[in-house]
Amino acid sequence: xxxxxxxxxxxxxxxxxxxxxxxxxxxxxxxxxxxxxxxxxxxxxxxxxxxxxxxxxxxxxxxxxxxxxxxxxxxxxxxxxxxxxxxxxxxxxxxxxxxxxxxxxxxxxxxxxxxxxxxxxxxxxxxxxxxxxxxxxxxxxxxxxxxxxxxxxxxxxxxxxxxxxxxxxxxxxxxxxxxxxxxxxxxxxxxxxxxxxxxxxxxxxxxxxxxxxxxxxxxxxxxxxxxxxxxxxxxxxxxxxxxxxxxxxxxxxxxxx
Amino acid sequence: xxxxxxxxxxxxxxxxxxxxxxxxxxxxxxxxxxxxxxxxxxxxxx
Numbered sequence: 001x002x003x004x005x006x007x008x009x010x011x012x013x014x015x016x017x018x019x020x021x022x023x024x025x026x027x028x029x030x031x032x033x034x035x036x037x038x039x040x041x042x043x044x045x046x047x048x049x050x051x052x053x054x055x056x057x058x059x060x061x062x063x064x065x066x067x068x069x070x071x072x073x074x075x076x077x078x079x080x081x082x083x084x085x086x087x088x089x090x091x092x093x094x095x096x097x098x099x100x101x102x103x104x105x106x107x108x109x110x111x112x113x114x115x116x117x118x119x120x121x122x123x124x125x126x127x128x129x130x131x132x133x134x135x136x137x138x139x140x141x142x143x144x145x146x147x148x149x150x151x152x153x154x155x156x157x158x159x160x161x162x163x164x165x166x167x168x169x170x171x172x173x174x175x176x177x178x179x180x181x182x183x184x185x186x187x188x189x190x191x192x193x194x195x196x197x198x199x200x201x202x203x204x205x206x207x208x209x210x211x212x213x214x215x216x217x218x219x220x221x222x223x224x225x226x227x228x229x230x231x232x233x234x235x236x237x238x239x240x241x242x243x244x245x246x247x248x249x250x251x252x253x254x255x256x257x
Numbered sequence: 258x259x260x261x262x263x264x265x266x267x268x269x270x271x272x273x274x275x276x277x278x279x280x281x282x283x284x285x286x287x288x289x290x291x292x293x294x295x296x297x298x299x300x301x302x303x
Binding site: 017020024025044 | 276279280282283284286287288289290291293296
């Protein structure tokens, strides 16, 4: 009974703190794994320092830090405007009730994709395949040619065969079906990306910076298969490694955070 | 394709296992921010 009374008495602060928690957690979650991660850690240290200064009433440091925080907000907006833009875009693209595939359908789809990528790498043909997870890729699908077909290794190989009008862009798999091919992705802005990676890898990383899609790349030059997810590149993977990694990523229900 | 339901138990387990430290840190920060804002509001209203 006391607990209920306490809850009724303080429900407003509890709700406010819960909302703040939700917002702060999602901002931090967005920055994990990006170049802004270290900056976020710095901000947390500054906030804790600010708190200690307030507690111990160190007025000069308080004045200095207040001025510094005021300026740093503007500086952060300028430095991280691409990340902020991506974050807002991601907020708008999020599927709240996106369907999930059955285990057998998922297995079939992945086997077809991996078989196609293996065959393409054997004959040194490049490919770029994006699998939609929670964030919608509809905007990118519209940049290519709509296909709407069951996933089949033969069809994927045919699409990426040179002289095919669609072979130059990317193929997008949405809700277990090949949605479109010849799609264009944004190129990664990451300056540290090794020069040995071509436009295909940059496009894959570019898309992974703007969405939670899983991207498979078959390199024309090195004929290896790589995987890109949320800005991370998993290079030179074998058939089993790819299957395990893709399943692991697709099955993690990260939208519930 | 057929829809697959995500169970409540999975969601609860996922809540505790997915980035637990981030959740603790963000809760700590939200409490600090709330008390700071409360202090500032009281300072200006008095």
